[in-house]
Amino acid sequence: MTSHFTKEGTPKKGYRTEAKAKQAAQVSWVINGAELQTYRCDFCHLWHMGKPFSR
Numbered sequence: 256m257t258s259h260f261t262k263e264g265t266p267k268k269g270y271r272t273e274a275k276a277k278q279a280a281q282v283s284w285v286i287n288g289a290e291l292q293t294y295r296c297d298f299c300h301l302w303h304m305g306k307p308f309s310r
């Protein structure tokens with residue numbers, strides 16, 4: 256469920272801390288109205304944002 260790649264197949268932007276990822280998710284919510292979840296990536300061990308369980 257957690258992914259290192261976008262659906263386009265490119266690596267997602269990674270954040271070194273959960274706080275930074277959450278901050279970016281908040282910005283995305285304000286700008287796009289998109290509610291994003293933050294998660295620790297098993298692949299690169301950074302934090303990514305993603306849509307909560309869309310499939």
Ligand SMILES: [Zn+2]
Nearest residue numbers: 259296298299
């Ligand atoms: Zn990753």
